[in-house]
Amino acid sequence: MTLGAITIAQGGQGEALAFAGEVLHVVIERAYAPGAPLSITLAREAGALSLSGKTIGSKRREDGRFDVRVRLVSLRREDRATLEALAAVRG
Secondary structure (H helix, E strand, O other), X not given: OOOEEEEEOOOOEEEEXXXXXXXXXXXXOOOOOOOOEEEEEEOOXXXXXXXXXXXXXXXXXXXXXXXXXXXXXXXXXXXXXXXXHHHHHHO
């Protein structure tokens, strides 16, 4: 189960799988170098959520996509609460 579909402004689409602490785990079409900045839009029924972060690492999956961990920066309390609620429901 996912947290929702995402679009990366720097290129790529995929899905958010999990959120814990400050780290968002996403699966996307391409890899990013550690420390690369990402602007992420998470699609939700209640409206899109815009997030910013820096990649921690990327790993190729068997399906050709990449598991990417993103440390979110400048995360607002409301956005953190939204992500935690989504993770709790989907977890």
